[in-house]
Amino acid sequence: MDQEEFEARGWIKVPGLVSGSAINRLLHEFKSNVLPSTEPMHRQPNFSRTSGEAAHPHGVDELNAVSPHGFLINGLKDPHNWEASNHLFASLILDILSARSVRNALSNVHPAPDWVLHATMFFDRNQATEPHEDIYYIDSNPTGACLGFWLALEDIDERAGRFYFVEGSHKDSARTARHPMELENAEHLKLIEEYANRNRNSLVAPELRKGDALIWHGRTIHGALPVQDERFSRKSLTAHFIDSERVGRNRFRDFTSVEIRRFNDLRYLAAIRPDENAFAPTGVCTRDVELSGGRYCFVGIDRAGGDRIVLALEPHRDRPQIESLIGSLNDVMRQG
Ligand SMILES: O=C(O)CCC(=O)C(=O)O
Incomplete structure (x- = not known):
C-alpha cells in the first residue's frame, strides 16, 4: 500500500514515526550546546545558480548566525558525523536514524535489504530551499535507489513556510528521460524552476506534527515555501539514504573510497566530503x-x-x- 502510494505520488507521509522523547533529547542538546557555540560548523551551501565543483562546494564551515527570534539561520550539514566536535549531538541523530522503524519505513516504499546513510541536515528555521531533485546532488549507482527523509522535530506551523513536493514529478517521462547529472547546475535549476512553476497545481505542502516523517523519491522535485512569519521556527532533521546494495555517487564520482562506520547496525558515511579518499x-x-x-x-x-x-x-x-x-x-x- 505504502509502495503503491509512493510510486504514484513520489512521496509519502509516515505519521508518528519517531518518539517525542528521542526528539526532545536532540533538541535539548541543540539548544544547550550547538546553538550557543562559537565554533565554526559545517553547512550546506545554497543550491545557487553556479556551475562546476569549485563554485558549488559540498560544504562550507561557518559560524552560527542567529535570527532576532533566536533561531539558527544557517542549517547544519552532516551533523551525524560530528563525533569529534559534538559526540552527543551526532549520537542522538544516529540514534533516531538507526531505528529499525525508520529503515523499515524506507523499505516499505522501496524494497531494499538495508539502507546506508549518506547525508544529514539539521534545520532550526526554514531556509526556503529552492526547488530541486536530490539525484542531481546525490544518487545511487545504478540510479533509482536514493530516498530523501524529513523528520518534523516540532509541529510545523504553516507560517514557518512548509516543505513541499511537486507530486508526480518523479515519473514525468518528459523530464526523467535524461539523468539530470548530464546538465550543469545552473541549467538544471532553471529547468526545475520552470517545471515547478508550470505544475503549481501539483504542489503539495503536507501538514506535519512532531515525530511525523516524509519519505520521497530521489527524482521528486521538492523545496520549501517562503517564511511567512519569522516568529515561527521549523525544526527538522533531513537525511538521504542509499540502498545498501548500490554505491552512492555525485556528479563527479562514485563514492567507492569512503570510510563507512556503524552506529547500532546502521551503516553511515563517515567522511564529511564523501568524495575524498581518507587513505590517500x-x-x-x-x-x-x-x-x-x-x-x-x-x-x-x-x-x-x-x-x-x-x-x-x-x-x-x-x-x-x-x-x-x-x-x-x-x-x-x-x-x-
Ligand atoms: O528542509 C528543507 O528546506 C530542505 C531539505 C531538502 O531539500 C533535502 O533534504 O533534500
Whole structure:
C-alpha cells in the first residue's frame, strides 16, 4: 500500500514515526550546546545558480548566525558525523536514524535489504530551499535507489513556510528521460524552476506534527515555501539514504573510497566530503635510526583522513622495497 502510494505520488507521509522523547533529547542538546557555540560548523551551501565543483562546494564551515527570534539561520550539514566536535549531538541523530522503524519505513516504499546513510541536515528555521531533485546532488549507482527523509522535530506551523513536493514529478517521462547529472547546475535549476512553476497545481505542502516523517523519491522535485512569519521556527532533521546494495555517487564520482562506520547496525558515511579518499597519502618522511637490534628505516605516511602510519623497515634487507615505496607514494601525491 505504502509502495503503491509512493510510486504514484513520489512521496509519502509516515505519521508518528519517531518518539517525542528521542526528539526532545536532540533538541535539548541543540539548544544547550550547538546553538550557543562559537565554533565554526559545517553547512550546506545554497543550491545557487553556479556551475562546476569549485563554485558549488559540498560544504562550507561557518559560524552560527542567529535570527532576532533566536533561531539558527544557517542549517547544519552532516551533523551525524560530528563525533569529534559534538559526540552527543551526532549520537542522538544516529540514534533516531538507526531505528529499525525508520529503515523499515524506507523499505516499505522501496524494497531494499538495508539502507546506508549518506547525508544529514539539521534545520532550526526554514531556509526556503529552492526547488530541486536530490539525484542531481546525490544518487545511487545504478540510479533509482536514493530516498530523501524529513523528520518534523516540532509541529510545523504553516507560517514557518512548509516543505513541499511537486507530486508526480518523479515519473514525468518528459523530464526523467535524461539523468539530470548530464546538465550543469545552473541549467538544471532553471529547468526545475520552470517545471515547478508550470505544475503549481501539483504542489503539495503536507501538514506535519512532531515525530511525523516524509519519505520521497530521489527524482521528486521538492523545496520549501517562503517564511511567512519569522516568529515561527521549523525544526527538522533531513537525511538521504542509499540502498545498501548500490554505491552512492555525485556528479563527479562514485563514492567507492569512503570510510563507512556503524552506529547500532546502521551503516553511515563517515567522511564529511564523501568524495575524498581518507587513505590517500598526503605526505611522506623517512628517518634512519640506529637501534640495539640494528639499523632501521622508519617511513611515516600522512593520510588525507588525518592519521599517520609508520612502517619500520630494515634498510640492509629492504632497501629496494623502501625506494620503490617512496617512489610510488611520491607519484600518487604528484597526481593528487
Ligand atoms: O528542509 C528543507 O528546506 C530542505 C531539505 C531538502 O531539500 C533535502 O533534504 O533534500
